[in-house]
Amino acid sequence: MSQLNDTTRTVTHLIDLSGIREFRTIDQCDQTVTLGAAVTYTSLLSVKNSQCAPPLLRKIAGWITGGPQIRNQGTIGGSACYANPASDIPTGLLALEARMVCVSAERGVRIVDIDKFFKGAFLTTLADDELLTKIDVPVDRPGDVWGYAKLKTAESSWPVAVAAARLRKAASGAWLAHVTIGASTVVPTHVGTFEFSNDNDVGRETLAHIQECVNSLPAGSFWTDELVSDSYRKRVASSAAFKAILDAFAERGN
Ligand SMILES: Cc1cc2nc3c(=O)[nH]c(=O)nc-3n(C[C@H](O)[C@H](O)[C@H](O)COP(=O)(O)OP(=O)(O)OC[C@H]3O[C@@H](n4cnc5c(N)ncnc54)[C@H](O)[C@@H]3O)c2cc1C
Known part of the structure; x- marks a missing residue:
């Protein structure tokens, strides 16, 4: 329409x-x-x-x-x-x-x-x-929680990067965050599963690890439009993923 x-x-x-x-x-x-x-x-x-x-x-x-x-x-x-x-x-x-x-x-x-x-x-x-x-x-498994992050250039803008993180407790007691990104990429893409013992573990190393995964996506994975370029989207995709993990831990605490 x-x-x-x-x-x-x-x-x-x-x-x-x-x-x-x-x-x-x-x-x-x-x-x-x-x-x-x-x-x-x-x-x-x-x-x-x-x-x-x-x-x-x-x-x-x-x-x-x-x-x-x-x-x-x-x-x-x-x-x-x-x-x-x-x-x-x-x-x-x-x-x-x-x-x-x-x-x-x-x-x-x-x-x-x-x-x-x-x-x-x-x-x-x-x-x-x-x-x-x-x-x-x-249906989600009992105990699953979801985090979501959306980056926009303006309040009225369509997103330039989004990410969803599903937090699930592993048998070992660790938290596994399964992360999917989109809006930055041409099609939505799983970037990986990241392990944490608790929310204090989500820090600089996590961001570096996510960046490694995002940087390893094949050439042509990122989307360009009138909002921003593919190289910009590639840079901010990791931040969206990181924010989604933080949001999932915040959701778990609510
Ligand atoms: C101002 C504005 C802001 C928006 N902001 C966002 C946003 O922040 N995030 C976001 O994700 N989206 C956003 N949207 C998109 C909006 O959320 C709609 O989901 C999107 O425009 C599709 O609209 P629609 O559901 O009416 O589908 P339509 O416009 O009716 O259809 C979209 C296309 O899909 C086809 N189609 C629709 N239904 C079917 C079907 N059942 N089977 C086969 N083909 C089908 C149609 O033929 C058409 O080609 C925004 C849109 C506008 C106008």
């Missing part, structure tokens, strides 16, 4: 999916939360029982730029299908290891693991005749 509005895209037919009830529901069955493709940020934030809405996605939804108009209208599925590198939802879905339910009238249902869904900037694996109908998100 934003492309139609600024005339970078024209279409002859426009199909509004928002009237399909199944596209707007959130269900939980056993260990999976299923989000209809047209669930909005506002509906995620309005779920009474927060167990039924993935905590990471709720956190991201609360931080979407653009105010209530965007949160009421923008959808989780629309953001995933748009695949704008400079956005939040793709990183959240990769961090959560979501599964994308894609449907074609001719070929039926195809379930795509999220790490195979994003093919490049503004490009997904969806075929021209396919719709994303649902997104399956595994």
Whole structure:
């Protein structure tokens, strides 16, 4: 809709999916939360029982730029299908290891693991005749906590770097922070799992370790647009990852 509005895209037919009830529901069955493709940020934030809405996605939804108009209208599925590198939802879905339910009238249902869904900037694996109908998100394990960080050039800007960190206690008692970055990269990317005995361990060495992992990503991994260059994004990606780990430890303390 934003492309139609600024005339970078024209279409002859426009199909509004928002009237399909199944596209707007959130269900939980056993260990999976299923989000209809047209669930909005506002509906995620309005779920009474927060167990039924993935905590990471709720956190991201609360931080979407653009105010209530965007949160009421923008959808989780629309953001995933748009695949704008400079956005939040793709990183959240990769961090959560979501599964994308894609449907074609001719070929039926195809379930795509999220790490195979994003093919490049503004490009997904969806075929021209396919719709994303649902997104399956595994329920967090008991004790998991999520941190998220978003760097923007201005309050009204789309993100230039985001990161999600899942903090999970290992059998050894150590904390494992599994970190995923995006907005800085063309497609969301796992950067690694970092081990800590407690939050006091998160310091300069952690940042250096994250920088090593970020610097080892292949050439062409980082995104350039009118906001900032790929080299800038590469520099700030590690800071976003570091902040996400700190946010996860802060969340654990709450
Ligand atoms: C001012 C502004 C600020 C914003 N700030 C942020 C931000 O901070 N972070 C962020 O992540 N995003 C941000 N967004 C993006 C916004 O959150 C929306 O998610 C995004 O614009 C997609 O909108 P939509 O859900 O209405 O999808 P649409 O615009 O309707 O669709 C996007 C694309 O996906 C296709 N599509 C949609 N649904 C499906 C489906 N079910 N199956 C197949 N194809 C489909 C459409 O054909 C279209 O090509 C912002 C947008 C605006 C306008």
